[in-house]
Amino acid sequence: MTKRDAITFRSALLPQPLPLDSGRELAGVVMAYETYGELNEARDNAVLVFHALTGDQFVASEHPVTGKPGWWERMVGPGRPVDTDRYFVVCANVLGSCMGSTGPATQGPEGEPYAMRFPVITVRDMVRAQAALLDVLGIDTLHAVVGGSMGGMQALSFAANWPQRTRRVLAIATTARHSAQNIAFHEVGRQAIMADPAWNGGDYYEGQGEGGKGPEKGLAVARMAAHITYLSEAGLTEKFGRRLQDRDAKSFGFDADFQVESYLRHQGISFTDRFDANSYLYITRAMDYFDLAEEAGGRLADAFVAARDVRFCLVSFDTDWLYTTADMREVVHALNAVAAPVSFVELSAPYGHDSFLLDVPALDRVVRGFVG
Amino acid sequence: MTKRDAITFRSALLPQPLPLDSGRELAGVVMAYETYGELNEARDNAVLVFHALTGDQFVASEHPVTGKPGWWERMVGPGRPVDTDRYFVVCANVLGSCMGSTGPATQGPEGEPYAMRFPVITVRDMVRAQAALLDVLGIDTLHAVVGGSMGGMQALSFAANWPQRTRRVLAIATTARHSAQNIAFHEVGRQAIMADPAWNGGDYYEGQGEGGKGPEKGLAVARMAAHITYLSEAGLTEKFGRRLQDRDAKSFGFDADFQVESYLRHQGISFTDRFDANSYLYITRAMDYFDLAEEAGGRLADAFVAARDVRFCLVSFDTDWLYTTADMREVVHALNAVAAPVSFVELSAPYGHDSFLLDVPALDRVVRGFVG
Known part of the structure; x- marks a missing residue:
């Protein structure tokens, strides 16, 4: 913001x-x-x-x-x-x-x-x-x-x-x-934003809400879920497949082992720099009503x-x-x-x-x- | 729990x-x-x-x-x-x-x-x-x-x-x-859980973490995202279409206007009664490694x-x-x-x-x- x-x-x-x-x-x-x-x-x-x-x-x-x-x-x-x-x-x-x-x-x-x-x-x-x-x-x-x-x-x-x-x-x-499936994906994103305590009922612009920076984590999750729907399964496979990110073997941990995980996390986080979570709620709602x-x-x-x-x-x-x-x-x-x-x-x-x-x-x- | x-x-x-x-x-x-x-x-x-x-x-x-x-x-x-x-x-x-x-x-x-x-x-x-x-x-x-x-x-x-x-x-x-798309959907769910402050790095079993009840909201969002992948687009359309939930007209609000929203929210919330968020993290990880x-x-x-x-x-x-x-x-x-x-x-x-x-x-x- x-x-x-x-x-x-x-x-x-x-x-x-x-x-x-x-x-x-x-x-x-x-x-x-x-x-x-x-x-x-x-x-x-x-x-x-x-x-x-x-x-x-x-x-x-x-x-x-x-x-x-x-x-x-x-x-x-x-x-x-x-x-x-x-x-x-x-x-x-x-x-x-x-x-x-x-x-x-x-x-x-x-x-x-x-x-x-x-x-x-x-x-x-x-x-x-x-x-x-x-x-x-x-x-x-x-x-x-x-x-x-x-x-x-x-x-x-x-x-x-x-x-x-x-x-x-x-x-x-x-x-x-908008189809039932379209609505469903948007609803996941909205729930991710609203579940973030930093959303604070939408009142976060003046530093209210946990952390004072708005629901960045929730918005990032919403973006990640939506982003999957923007890409084809074959495209994802061609672009990332099961290739690992900066490592030769699986880490047996919860870091982003796979390139596709790393890519999605980046998509989510960078989105929060340029987009307002409440706008995301309102615009997805408008699309669902369409x-x-x-x-x-x-x-x-x-x-x-x-x-x-x-x-x-x-x-x-x-x-x-x-x-x-x-x-x-x-x-x-x-x-x-x-x-x-x-x-x-x-x-x-x-x-x-x-x-x-x-x-x-x-x-x-x-x-x-x-x-x- | x-x-x-x-x-x-x-x-x-x-x-x-x-x-x-x-x-x-x-x-x-x-x-x-x-x-x-x-x-x-x-x-x-x-x-x-x-x-x-x-x-x-x-x-x-x-x-x-x-x-x-x-x-x-x-x-x-x-x-x-x-x-x-x-x-x-x-x-x-x-x-x-x-x-x-x-x-x-x-x-x-x-x-x-x-x-x-x-x-x-x-x-x-x-x-x-x-x-x-x-x-x-x-x-x-x-x-x-x-x-x-x-x-x-x-x-x-x-x-x-x-x-x-x-x-x-x-x-x-x-x-x-597990394909790149399969991994991507799981990663969204994991990030939703980990973004919930109640997750607390996984230590929530003894009442630690915000709210003391574990990352119920994050787990619900994870379940919602996954649930969409379990159903077909045509099945969702047949089951819900754009039908409204308990109302005759759109509310112009953020309640669950559509049946599919209400259904997904229920799927998310009821899941948290019977499943442990950390288990969700570990099992999805195992599947992604498969x-x-x-x-x-x-x-x-x-x-x-x-x-x-x-x-x-x-x-x-x-x-x-x-x-x-x-x-x-x-x-x-x-x-x-x-x-x-x-x-x-x-x-x-x-x-x-x-x-x-x-x-x-x-x-x-x-x-x-x-x-x-």
């Missing part, structure tokens, strides 16, 4: 209170965002990129906390598949997150951090906040919305709810509905009735067991049912769900071809 | 110190066990059943802590597939566990519980302890060894190391080697060279993504390579890995046919 607190983010204050699916509304919402390229005079060359659960607005520029390159630099930039020489790319930190946008760590109206007093939000609420940000930026209609994983959920939600505001929708490695068919009264096709003039492209990966090709196919069927123009491709890549972030040249070609 | 402490288990003291794969040895090992049926005069009608990670010796009789029926009553009993009218069934609590056999909760030579001073053990060590128990019981050669999941690992280990002591080996829903090929110098077939006169039956389930049909097929190939007689069947069942414990009539028929 400390590292994030010291950073000034580029951001906009939404002029109106944001209505939420819960029936509550949120005043004074700040949306942190980054842009790449130039908005043209017609203001019609903008591409909105949605980030995933633990992502952020730094899609094509250095992350200010970790110093790492933008999370999708291979896809977004000059001459890249989403070409910033031609398009004005906007990426906003989602509502509820912790990289400058309003979330549980933000100071609420009582003058103290919201913590668990922050309202429970939905994926549609996240998208609503970004539609309001587009108003602030003076962008009426987008060239395209693009996202993978939770970003893909937002892309589909944008199509369902604001179809007149985009011409193209590209949704990658995602689903129209069910586009339910929002439309039970039938997925009805969610897309007003989106039949939008062009869709859907991409799945054959080794993704978190959001599978079968999940994506349900979306395709719904779009077919309303006669929306849709291309669908299942790509072969060894990395599981994380394939959308990694070196998959076929994905680059699909994105370049569709965004145009 | 309290509930278990008050119970007297049927058990035997091993007369010799038990040598361990780590090079250490363990003196004064107690093995708790149950038997069903009668040993015949020739002492050749015994069937040794191996239990799974969190299982116990109460295969066909009431669990003394939970009051629930034996975990495999559908399979073991008079007239059942493993027919106790014909066979003398022995099931021992594995070394390192917590239902009466020597494990981390046992008092060590210093007079205090071993806790994390207990030696790290292997699946072969567990089996070695049971072979020693057979000596105590005066059983030289078994009619069969039978086990599912970690019980199947023990069955394979028994075949590899004590092939002259059984005529048949039945291994169900198991593997000859690699029969490595024990044989790198080639799995070499593990079974001395077992070529034993009859094998291997069973996998099509929805088991923890130990898959592909994992089992590797064992079959190794057995084929040494010309051991082996039947292999993949059964169709919707329950994922847990199918071996549940209502799968085809499994009953396979077991009955093979055990004879």
Whole structure:
């Protein structure tokens, strides 16, 4: 948390209170965002990129906390598949997150951090906040919305709810509905955080809670569990197998004997430097609540009735067991049912769900071809 | 822990110190066990059943802590597939566990519980302890060894190391080697336990550690994560889908809105009543270390060279993504390579890995046919 607190983010204050699916509304919402390229005079060359659960607005520029390159630099930039020489790319930190946008760590109206007093939000609420940000930026209609994983959920939600505001929708490695297994993995992560005495009911921002540093151990465990779902079994085997970490023989102890243990521990611990545990609770909850068919009264096709003039492209990966090709196919069927123009491709890549972030040249070609 | 402490288990003291794969040895090992049926005069009608990670010796009789029926009553009993009218069934609590056999909760030579001073053990060590128990019981050669999941690992280990002591080996829903993904899930569980301040480095048996009750929260999270791997995605969807728990609409809160959340929380919490967290650490470690090929110098077939006169039956389930049909097929190939007689069947069942414990009539028929 400390590292994030010291950073000034580029951001906009939404002029109106944001209505939420819960029936509550949120005043004074700040949306942190980054842009790449130039908005043209017609203001019609903008591409909105949605980030995933633990992502952020730094899609094509250095992350200010970790110093790492933008999370999708291979896809977004000059001459890249989403070409910033031609398009004005906007990426906003989602509502509820912790990289400058309003979330549980933000100071609420009582003058103290919201913590668990922050309202429970939905994926549609996240998208609503970004539609309001587009108003602030003076962008009426987008060239395209693009996202993978939770970003893909937002892309589909944008199509369902604001179809007149985009011409193209590209949704990658995602689903129209969180499954029981998806919910189960998230619930494990939430319970790991809440079981940590340092969580203290969410009130840890001002040094309360055991240790005063927030539920770092619980958050690390949550991240470890989630991380397994981002990788394929075959990918894990290829990357680590049963190879030992810095030793020739098993230690007959509880150190990280295996490389895969060491890797997971590192993933868990490093995550706590850049992410807020309460944000993790709220965003996973929003994903679990996501069910586009339910929002439309039970039938997925009805969610897309007003989106039949939008062009869709859907991409799945054959080794993704978190959001599978079968999940994506349900979306395709719904779009077919309303006669929306849709291309669908299942790509072969060894990395599981994380394939959308990694070196998959076929994905680059699909994105370049569709965004145009 | 309290509930278990008050119970007297049927058990035997091993007369010799038990040598361990780590090079250490363990003196004064107690093995708790149950038997069903009668040993015949020739002492050749015994069937040794191996239990799974969190299982116990109460295969066909009431669990003394939970009051629930034996975990495999559908399979073991008079007239059942493993027919106790014909066979003398022995099931021992594995070394390192917590239902009466020597494990981390046992008092060590210093007079205090071993806790994390207990030696790290292997699946072969567990089996070695049971072979020693057979000596105590005066059983030289078994009619069969039978086990599912970690019980199947023990069955394979028994075949590899004590092939002259059984005529048949039945291994169900198991593997000859823990994969990177298997290790990863276990590591999440161990980290959840160790992250709990109530774990206290393993010393919680005498009321030390925060709260004085041991790492119940961490153990519950570990169980929740593991439990997901025991079920199939389709099974979870069929059983729970996105159905809500005791409510008509989402609560927009962090209670267990979804049935699958409520179910998982219950699985986690109820587990802590009957299982010891340190035992969970030691047994998962033993499973992660399991690699029969490595024990044989790198080639799995070499593990079974001395077992070529034993009859094998291997069973996998099509929805088991923890130990898959592909994992089992590797064992079959190794057995084929040494010309051991082996039947292999993949059964169709919707329950994922847990199918071996549940209502799968085809499994009953396979077991009955093979055990004879």
